Amino acid sequence: MSEVMIDTGNYIAAKAAIMAKPEVVASYPITPQTTLVEGIANYVKSGEYKGEYICVESEHSAMAACIGASATGVRTFTGTSSHGLLLMHEMLHWAALARLPIVMCNINRVLGPGWNIWTDENDSISQRDTGWIQFYCSSNQEIFDTIIQSFKLAEHEKVNLPVMINYNAFILSHTSMPVYIPSQKEIDKYLPKRKALWELDIKNPVTMGNIILPAEYEKVRKDMQKSQEISKKLICDISAEWKKKIGRFHGDLLEFYKCTGAEYILLSMGAIGAESKAAIDNLRKEGFKIGLARVRTFRPFPKEEIIKLSKKAELIVIDRNISVGMEGALFTEIKASLYGKSDTKVHGFIAGLGGNDVTFEDIEKMCKKAIKGKTQKEQVWYGLEGV
Amino acid sequence: MKKYKIVTTLSYPKKGAMGKTGNWRVFKPKLDKDKCVKCLRCWIFCPEGTIIRNKDGTVDIDYDYCKGCGICANVCKVKAIKMDREAKRE
Numbered sequence: 127m128s129e130v131m132i133d134t135g136n137y138i139a140a141k142a143a144i145m146a147k148p149e150v151v152a153s154y155p156i157t158p159q160t161t162l163v164e165g166i167a168n169y170v171k172s173g174e175y176k177g178e179y180i181c182v183e184s185e186h187s188a189m190a191a192c193i194g195a196s197a198t199g200v201r202t203f204t205g206t207s208s209h210g211l212l213l214m215h216e217m218l219h220w221a222a223l224a225r226l227p228i229v230m231c232n233i234n235r236v237l238g239p240g241w242n243i244w245t246d247e248n249d250s251i252s253q254r255d256t257g258w259i260q261f262y263c264s265s266n267q268e269i270f271d272t273i274i275q276s277f278k279l280a281e282h283e284k285v286n287l288p289v290m291i292n293y294n295a296f297i298l299s300h301t302s303m304p305v306y307i308p309s310q311k312e313i314d315k316y317l318p319k320r321k322a323l324w325e326l327d328i329k330n331p332v333t334m335g336n337i338i339l340p341a342e343y344e345k346v347r348k349d350m351q352k353s354q355e356i357s358k359k360l361i362c363d364i365s366a367e368w369k370k371k372i373g374r375f376h377g378d379l380l381e382f383y384k385c386t387g388a389e390y391i392l393l394s395m396g397a398i399g400a401e402s403k404a405a406i407d408n409l410r411k412e413g414f415k416i417g418l419a420r421v422r423t424f425r426p427f428p429k430e431e432i433i434k435l436s437k438k439a440e441l442i443v444i445d446r447n448i449s450v451g452m453e454g455a456l457f458t459e460i461k462a463s464l465y466g467k468s469d470t471k472v473h474g475f476i477a478g479l480g481g482n483d484v485t486f487e488d489i490e491k492m493c494k495k496a497i498k499g500k501t502q503k504e505q506v507w508y509g510l511e512g513v
Numbered sequence: 514m515k516k517y518k519i520v521t522t523l524s525y526p527k528k529g530a531m532g533k534t535g536n537w538r539v540f541k542p543k544l545d546k547d548k549c550v551k552c553l554r555c556w557i558f559c560p561e562g563t564i565i566r567n568k569d570g571t572v573d574i575d576y577d578y579c580k581g582c583g584i585c586a587n588v589c590k591v592k593a594i595k596m597d598r599e600a601k602r603e
Contacts, residue, residue: 225521283518323517336524337531349520 128306128372135298138266138305139205139231139291140165142273144175145313146229149200152180152191156210157243158295159233163205185210189217189228196226197334199325201277204228207295208235208249215253221288222257222350224335227280227320228288229273230258234396234446235295236480244481245295247396247447251424251455253290257350259357260424263293264400266303268376274317275364281320282360285353294397295481308372316371354426361423377420379428384410385417390497391435393460394444395421398477398484402444405489416442416493421456429463436468442496444489445505446478453505474505482509529578534561538581541599542574548593555585555594 131141139162143151153163169175178195182188185206192202206214211232221228232250236242250260259279263269269291276289293299308316324332338346362378369375381399384406385391394402399420406418419435421428435441445454452458457474464470473496478484488508495501495513506513524530549571556564556572563575564585574585586594 223522225519286519286521323519324515324523331526333524333526334522336522338522342522345520346522353519 128308128312130304131307132302132304133266134161134300134302135266135269135293136160136162136233136300137165138270139273139293140169141307142270143203143205143231144169145307145310146203146274146277146317147201147314147319148177148203148229150178150180150192150195150202151175151204152182152188152195152202153204153206154182154185154188154210156185156207158235158299159205159207159210159231161300162231162233185213186217189214189221192228192230193217193221193224193226196221196228197224197326199320199322199327201281201320202228203230205231205233207233208237211249211253212237215256218253218256218258218288220335223346225286225350226288227277227286229276229280229291230288231269231273231291231293233295233299234292242480243295245297245397245446246479246481247292248479250290250292251447251449254425254455257287257354258425259285259287259289259354261289261291261422262395262399262424263291263298263422264376264381264396264420266298266301267305267374269293269298270305270307271368271372271374271376274313275368277320278317278364279357279360282357283321283323284356285360286323287350287353287357292396297397306374312372316368358426358428358430361426377422379421379423379426380431381418381420381422383418383420385419385435388415388417388439390414390416390442390493391439392416392418392442392444392489392493393421393432393456394418394489395424395456396446398444398446398489401484401486402489404486405493408486408490409493414493414497416497424456424459427459427463432460432463433467436464436470440471440473440496442473442475442493444475444477444484444492446484448476448479457505473501475508476505477508479509533577535575535577535579538579539598539600540581540583540596541576542579542581542583542585542594543597544572544574545593545595546571548591550591550593552590554588554590558584558588560584
């Protein structure tokens with residue numbers, strides 16, 4: 127029995143978070159995440175959320191509180207955005223290295239200065255190497271479903287890594303959409319209580335994060351890599367189980383749209399990924415053999431699937447981020463995945479930085495430019511250089 | 514010890530989990546039992562738990578783990594503990 131809730135991405139995320147029944151939520155408000163924590167605070171007031179809600183003085187403390195709570199063996203949740211995420215940076219590494227399955231929403235917002243609260247993905251992309259699993263959502267329904275699924279993934283005995291669920295500021299965080307909400311009973315059945323591998327317990331003392339020698343440290347890093355690799359298969363299993371039990375599916379590591387017979391594949395993330403579907407529909411109508419592979423997980427990176435796509439098609443990549451001094455991060459990762467496996471052409475675009483709107487018409491223009499082979503540079507700044 | 518499916522850093526409390534840390538010492542505390550008044554200030558302040566309390570109320574120093582920080586000598590009211598250079602000058 128599911129009900130339909132029409133609400134913004136943040137309130138939907140708050141609903142998902144409390145339905146996953148975390149024992150501890152610790153969070154600090156920041157635009158545009160504020161309504162997410164307000165949403166949870168409302169559930170505390172109404173009595174629907176019975177866990178511990180910790181008010182902290184900064185995002186660094188929020189993550190530190192989640193680390194402490196998670197180490198006692200309980201389920202933990204938090205949310206942040208932009209500069210808040212950056213303030214957590216040290217603790218993000220700590221959470222992943224300590225193998226704590228914290229789940230966090232990050233609302234993708236521009237970094238300042240110049241001060242700007244609109245969306246781009248530089249905040250989470252710059253946390254790429256922290257060891258966190260990273261999802262990018264393209265609808266409020268996907269936000270809800272991914273939050274529940276993420277607890278299952280993070281807490282899996284072979285994973286034990288934190289998960290970051292990213293979605294775009296305002297485009298998703300403050301836009302209302304209808305979302306199917308499964309019953310609490312269905313969610314409880316899908317997501318049982320966390321079974322921690324170990325926990326801080328005064329009756330059974332253990333030190334976590336203690337000193338280790340170089341040879342041992344290398345093993346810890348390698349095992350994080352192994353768990354990220356294992357999670358590629360687990361993400362497929364966990365989404366398949368959700369599809370079977372709850373009836374909804376948003377793709378595994380990638381979401382494929384009209385890829386059959388495609389000679390060009392567009393790769394994008396987040397809200398641009400959703401907008402791309404409308405662009406693909408129009409381009410298909412015009413006779414272009416093009417499909418979409420929306421990247422849902424940036425970590426683990428869907429290397430194998432992208433190699434497969436490259437065998438039959440040229441790739442067009444839109445990045446809503448820039449690794450200054452190199453290029454868009456998705457563009458880099460895709461080309462690195464193909465090294466020695468495929469020499470298909472990869473066309474890169476940077477679009478939508480600083481919250482600039484990227485409409486289906488913009489996406490169509492970028493695709494046509496790439497298809498006609500008229501991109502002069504390897505990666506084009508769409509908004510500034512046009513097509 | 515429990516076996517996990519992941520590799521992480523956990524340590525279960527055990528004497529000398531990090532080896533015999535006494536060999537880090539530069540200065541060695543020497544206790545003059547004739548001066549000692551058994552007040553136990555050294556036992557309270559020792560950060561490493563290396564002051565051993567004997568049944569008769571006297572104390573000894575566990576040189577396997579004492580790192581020679583000198584706090585005991587500093588807090589001793591009757592100057593019963595003296596720090597002697599142990600490491601050789603290069």
